[in-house]
Amino acid sequence: MRSHRLSRRPVYLQLRDALAERIAKGQSKPGIAIPNESDLAREFGVSSGTMRKALDLLESERLVTRRQGRGTFVNDQTSKELALRFDNVRAAGGQRIVGKISSAEMTEGAASQTECRHLQLQPRDHVYRIRHVLLHDDQPYMVKEASVPAALFPGLTEAQSASYRIVALAQQFGILLGKATENVSIEMASEAVAKTLGIATASAILVLDRVIYALDERPVEWRIGRCHPANRYYLAETT
Amino acid sequence: MRSHRLSRRPVYLQLRDALAERIAKGQSKPGIAIPNESDLAREFGVSSGTMRKALDLLESERLVTRRQGRGTFVNDQTSKELALRFDNVRAAGGQRIVGKISSAEMTEGAASQTECRHLQLQPRDHVYRIRHVLLHDDQPYMVKEASVPAALFPGLTEAQSASYRIVALAQQFGILLGKATENVSIEMASEAVAKTLGIATASAILVLDRVIYALDERPVEWRIGRCHPANRYYLAETT
DNA sequence: AAGTGGTCTAGACCACTCA
DNA sequence: GAGTGGTCTAGACCACTTG
Numbered sequence: 001m002r003s004h005r006l007s008r009r010p011v012y013l014q015l016r017d018a019l020a021e022r023i024a025k026g027q028s029k030p031g032i033a034i035p036n037e038s039d040l041a042r043e044f045g046v047s048s049g050t051m052r053k054a055l056d057l058l059e060s061e062r063l064v065t066r067r068q069g070r071g072t073f074v075n076d077q078t079s080k081e082l083a084l085r086f087d088n089v090r091a092a093g094g095q096r097i098v099g100k101i102s103s104a105e106m107t108e109g110a111a112s113q114t115e116c117r118h119l120q121l122q123p124r125d126h127v128y129r130i131r132h133v134l135l136h137d138d139q140p141y142m143v144k145e146a147s148v149p150a151a152l153f154p155g156l157t158e159a160q161s162a163s164y165r166i167v168a169l170a171q172q173f174g175i176l177l178g179k180a181t182e183n184v185s186i187e188m189a190s191e192a193v194a195k196t197l198g199i200a201t202a203s204a205i206l207v208l209d210r211v212i213y214a215l216d217e218r219p220v221e222w223r224i225g226r227c228h229p230a231n232r233y234y235l236a237e238t239t
Numbered sequence: 240m241r242s243h244r245l246s247r248r249p250v251y252l253q254l255r256d257a258l259a260e261r262i263a264k265g266q267s268k269p270g271i272a273i274p275n276e277s278d279l280a281r282e283f284g285v286s287s288g289t290m291r292k293a294l295d296l297l298e299s300e301r302l303v304t305r306r307q308g309r310g311t312f313v314n315d316q317t318s319k320e321l322a323l324r325f326d327n328v329r330a331a332g333g334q335r336i337v338g339k340i341s342s343a344e345m346t347e348g349a350a351s352q353t354e355c356r357h358l359q360l361q362p363r364d365h366v367y368r369i370r371h372v373l374l375h376d377d378q379p380y381m382v383k384e385a386s387v388p389a390a391l392f393p394g395l396t397e398a399q400s401a402s403y404r405i406v407a408l409a410q411q412f413g414i415l416l417g418k419a420t421e422n423v424s425i426e427m428a429s430e431a432v433a434k435t436l437g438i439a440t441a442s443a444i445l446v447l448d449r450v451i452y453a454l455d456e457r458p459v460e461w462r463i464g465r466c467h468p469a470n471r472y473y474l475a476e477t478t
Numbered sequence: 479a480a481g482t483g484g485t486c487t488a489g490a491c492c493a494c495t496c497a
Numbered sequence: 498g499a500g501t502g503g504t505c506t507a508g509a510c511c512a513c514t515t516g
Contacts, residue, residue, distance in 0.1 A: 008512095010484080010485060010486090011485075011486075012485080012486085033501095036500080036501060036502080037501085037502070038501095046486080046487085047486060047487045047488060047489085048487090048488080048489085049485095049486065049487065049488080049489095050485080050486055050487080052502085052503090053485090053486090055502090066501095066502060066503090067494090067495085067501085067502075068493065068494050068495080068501070068502045068503060069493075069494035069495035069496075069500080069501050069502065070494085070495060070496085070500095070501065070502080071495095071500090071501060071502080072501090072502080085477060086477050088475065088477065090422075178478075179476060179477060179478040180476070180477045181474065181475070181476050181477075182474070182475045182476075182477065183329075183472045183473070183474055183475075184423050184472060184473040184474075184475060185468060185471070185472035185473070186425055186443050186444075186445060186468040204425050204443030205425075206425060209472075229424060229425040232424070233422045233423060233424035233448075234422070234423040234424070234473070234475070235420065235421070235422055235423075236327065236420070236421045236422075236423060236473070236475035237418060237419070237420050237421075237477075238324060238325050238327065238418060238419045238420075238421065238476075239417075239418040239478075247493095249503080249504060249505090250504075250505075251504080251505085272482095275481080275482060275483080276482085276483070277482095285505080285506085286505060286506045286507060286508090287506090287507080287508085288504095288505065288506065288507080288508095289504080289505055289506080291483085291484090292504090292505090294483090305482095305483060305484090306482085306483075306513090306514085307482070307483045307484060307512065307513050307514080308481080308482050308483065308512075308513035308514035308515075309481095309482065309483080309513085309514060309515085310481090310482060310483080310514095311482090311483080479515100479516090480514105480515090480516085481513100481514085481515085481516105482512100482513080482514075482515095483511105483512085483513080483514100484510105484511075484512075484513095485509100485510085485511070485512095486508105486509080486510080486511095487507105487508085487509075487510100488506105488507100488508100489505105489506085489507100490504100490505080490506080491503105491504080491505080491506100492502105492503075492504070492505095493501100493502085493503075493504095494500100494501080494502080494503095495499105495500085495501075495502105496498100496499090496500090496501100497498095497499090497500105
């Protein structure tokens, strides 16, 4: 069984894929323990050392959490800890800013040239676009325009997008999120943005241009956030 | 032997420490291969699996590179690839900016309050301060003020600091660098900074406030870079 | 062909959690 | 005390690089 060396992909990577697929498909549910190492090893016909290597990989990818004496649990990607992982703007005190959505609108359309570039799409592919204004302490602090490939979120509805949180949507649609790259630059606020943020036109604002990728490297979301920088900063970690 | 379970620290971590110390002390030199897995395992009296775990750790910490069929080599931390790892400002085209030093001055003194906070020092501890202007395409692009704990760089000379590169100094003084955190914010250029960068006073500039830590979590360098943002952006990666 | 790291096995024992 | 993950062993065999 198990492809008898026909595929050269190491067994522990195949095991990772199989377990990741269970999680993506919702067969293993957030917060619930999966079978222990030796049971899984027996189920897949491998040694426990190999299964452990696969589970370690899953943990490094934030899909599961292992706790000695307890078990291995599927992570809830919408938990505070994991959901805010891509939001790196901090208030002056250092605490993360959690923006509340004050308005949202969704449209669908063919991908623009920049969307094709950022999301690795063809011009004929469709995207959903969500535009948001985020509040912090009841003040508008970010104007956000996000695009996602329509193919990844089939049947995404206006209702879902109104409370748009990419981590929640990804979990719902069985997409496992990996890393993100973010370009931080300075821009002069356009009239429209300045008005929304309640600042003077041509004020310097922070522009956060981000692409989130799935674990399999497919781009999942491109968003540009325009953010009034007063008492705020972007926190990056280089490892 | 080897502390007979008196210490609870797992063996593979102790092995990592021992090998890391050899590298820090210069007993294992950059570019040179270290003994193979089974020789090392024999030398330390452990199984090869345990030694492999230690070597994998060293590789994840960027201290060595392993290549199948070749061997395990100590990394040169001043190589282009590793040295620029903490420099995240990019030109509009996406390429890394390598700044040339146009002027440098070094002073020594007791740590200020902010230096104590960033570098986890006591008020009586000393720091070396290096002030730089960096050029890109022969234009001044960053004013940089760096502070390092004097205790980590005993006898640092003016001559060494003139070509200040933290990765080179760290390797020279046996300090293994780990991660860095960087705060990116917007500031209005002071008169002095504006003059140096050749821009108008009160122009919006990027402020890059960064602390680099050693692998053992000790802060090694705090620096503030003030950078004219025209055609430049900060690139962050979130994993 | 010899030598290296990479994968995999089939266990043993330890440390931790919880009923 | 039963069950979990964490550490460790002593190998075997595979894949890759180099003389």
